[in-house]
Amino acid sequence: MKNIFCEVTSDPLDISRYVELVADPGAGAISTFTGVTRNNFQGKTVIKLDYEAYTPMALKKLQELAHQVTNKWSVCKVAIAHRVGTVLVGEPSVIIAVSSAHRRESLEAVHWAIDELKASVPIWKKEFFEDGSVWKENEE
Amino acid sequence: MKNIFCEVTSDPLDISRYVELVADPGAGAISTFTGVTRNNFQGKTVIKLDYEAYTPMALKKLQELAHQVTNKWSVCKVAIAHRVGTVLVGEPSVIIAVSSAHRRESLEAVHWAIDELKASVPIWKKEFFEDGSVWKENEE
Amino acid sequence: MQIKVLYFAKSREVAGVNEQTFELGDGAHTEDLLAQIIAAHPALDSVMKTCVFALNQEYVRPQDKEALKDGDEVAIIPPLSGG
Amino acid sequence: MQIKVLYFAKSREVAGVNEQTFELGDGAHTEDLLAQIIAAHPALDSVMKTCVFALNQEYVRPQDKEALKDGDEVAIIPPLSGG
Numbered sequence: 001m002k003n004i005f006c007e008v009t010s011d012p013l014d015i016s017r018y019v020e021l022v023a024d025p026g027a028g029a030i031s032t033f034t035g036v037t038r039n040n041f042q043g044k045t046v047i048k049l050d051y052e053a054y055t056p057m058a059l060k061k062l063q064e065l066a067h068q069v070t071n072k073w074s075v076c077k078v079a080i081a082h083r084v085g086t087v088l089v090g091e092p093s094v095i096i097a098v099s100s101a102h103r104r105e106s107l108e109a110v111h112w113a114i115d116e117l118k119a120s121v122p123i124w125k126k127e128f129f130e131d132g133s134v135w136k137e138n139e140e
Numbered sequence: 141m142k143n144i145f146c147e148v149t150s151d152p153l154d155i156s157r158y159v160e161l162v163a164d165p166g167a168g169a170i171s172t173f174t175g176v177t178r179n180n181f182q183g184k185t186v187i188k189l190d191y192e193a194y195t196p197m198a199l200k201k202l203q204e205l206a207h208q209v210t211n212k213w214s215v216c217k218v219a220i221a222h223r224v225g226t227v228l229v230g231e232p233s234v235i236i237a238v239s240s241a242h243r244r245e246s247l248e249a250v251h252w253a254i255d256e257l258k259a260s261v262p263i264w265k266k267e268f269f270e271d272g273s274v275w276k277e278n279e280e
Numbered sequence: 281m282q283i284k285v286l287y288f289a290k291s292r293e294v295a296g297v298n299e300q301t302f303e304l305g306d307g308a309h310t311e312d313l314l315a316q317i318i319a320a321h322p323a324l325d326s327v328m329k330t331c332v333f334a335l336n337q338e339y340v341r342p343q344d345k346e347a348l349k350d351g352d353e354v355a356i357i358p359p360l361s362g363g
Numbered sequence: 364m365q366i367k368v369l370y371f372a373k374s375r376e377v378a379g380v381n382e383q384t385f386e387l388g389d390g391a392h393t394e395d396l397l398a399q400i401i402a403a404h405p406a407l408d409s410v411m412k413t414c415v416f417a418l419n420q421e422y423v424r425p426q427d428k429e430a431l432k433d434g435d436e437v438a439i440i441p442p443l444s445g446g
Contacts, residue, residue: 014156015155015156015159015172016154016155016156019155019174023176023230025178025179025229025230026178026179026180027176027178028175028176028177028178029173029174029175029176030172030173030174030176030232031171031172031173031174031250032155032170032171032172032174033169033170033171033243033246033247034159034169034170034171034172035168035169035243035446036163036167036168036169036170036239037168038165038166038167038168038241039165039166040166051445052371052372052375053445054369054371054417054420054438054440056420057417057420057438058445060420082445089165090163090165092170093446094445094446099176101178103173103175103254103363106173107173107247107250107251107254110171110247111247111251114243114247114446117445117446118443118444118445118446119443120443121443121445122371122417122438122440122443122445123443123444123445123446124371124372124373124441124443124444124445125444125445126372135372135373135441135444136444137441137442137443137444138442138443138444138445138446175363191362192288192289192292193362194286194288194334194337194355194357196337197334197337197355198362200337222362222363233363234362234363243446254363257362257363258360258361258362258363259360260360261360261362262288262334262355262357262360262362263360263361263362263363264288264289264290264358264360264361264362265361265362266289275289275290275358275361276361277358277359277360277361278359278360278361278362278363
């Protein structure tokens with residue numbers, strides 16, 4: 001469907017690209033969520049994250065998720081991108097952009113989509129600290 | 141406060157600028173809302189919007205609003221920009237960007253901030269149709 | 281005392297001016313000013329019913345009868361439509 | 364029949380392989396496969412308790428005992444941490 005765009009990529013993610021992808025003459029609102037590597041976790045300094053995906057299934061699940069957004073809310077376009085490989089502090093790991101005629105729909109859809117993505121898309125991150133590394137687990 | 145940035149400007153608004161303004165090494169999430177001129181209102185073709193502001197008071201109210209966000213939620217940085225003058229179809233009229241350690245805070249803060257902006261910031265838009273123009277009123 | 285009045289959006293179009301200075305007697309409050317504004321611009325009467333006001337950049341309601349002082353700035357605020 | 368097994372994240376590190384092909388008898392289901400996987404990688408036993416599985420890119424639970432057929436792809440899915 002041309003109103004949905006999903007990708008799993010090792011390239012850096014640029015917010016402008018996904019905002020442009022959901023641009024639509026009928027859209028009065030564009031909401032986005034960007035997940036970024038932060039420099040600490042429970043007081044420990046984070047150096048980087050490594051993301052690993054079951055790529056074909058992750059892409060399929062992202063597309064299902066984007067379709068669910070179009071079924072649940074009156075939206076124009078949905079773009080979801082997840083990065084794999086090393087993501088340094090300050091770099092985006094995931095970007096969700098949704099356009100809609102009115103603001104409420106895209107705001108709610110983006111919030112729902114990031115929660116759902118964390119719960120259902122087969123992607124994993126390993127956190128690297130100064131003294132070791134650990135595979136993270138998303139909370140329910 | 142250096143964690144708050146607000147502006148009222150006649151220049152085009154670029155999402156990348158506001159996402160960069162809220163970038164923070166402690167931020168794991170950046171949420172944004174962009175209001176865009178759409179091509180129709182109740183079935184009538186919209187040509188453009190003209191925005192007018194009581195600029196010094198609008199800026200003051202935006203800053204108050206950004207401060208309220210930092211009081212209500214644990215967020216890192218807040219940027220709010222509103223454009224004045226002519227805004228063509230597809231162009232942003234307002235951008236709100238909020239960064240936070242965790243996703244929920246910035247998602248909720250952006251949603252609250254755009255609702256509050258529409259209710260409290262002295263800015264007006266006139267919609268230009270093919271057959272006339274009208275001053276809009278935000279609903280409660 | 282002199283009070284600066286700013287008109288925006290529909291109130292600006294109907295009044296035909298952006299801003300204007302009104303001369304009021306000592307002890308005047310916002311309700312007195314609003315009566316003078318409508319006297320100067322009878323066409324504003326119905327528009328003003330939908331407006332609120334700002335005194336030195338803070339919202340006030342007409343019925344608040346805020347005391348005015350020389351140099352105050354009062355803005356006519358039609359229903360907002362920012363965003 | 365031959366079943367391709369994919370390992371990810373912690374299960375990949377503990378198994379020491381990305382993917383592997385298992386040979387199963389006719390009529391085998393997912394529970395049989397999982398028993399073979401743990402037999403091949405005893406160190407995976409505790410990790411597997413935290414995992415779910417995907418059969419041809421759809422989530423299944425081990426107790427579902429899904430029937431397998433030649434060429435199926437099964438992935439070991441540790442707790443997700445995307446986003």
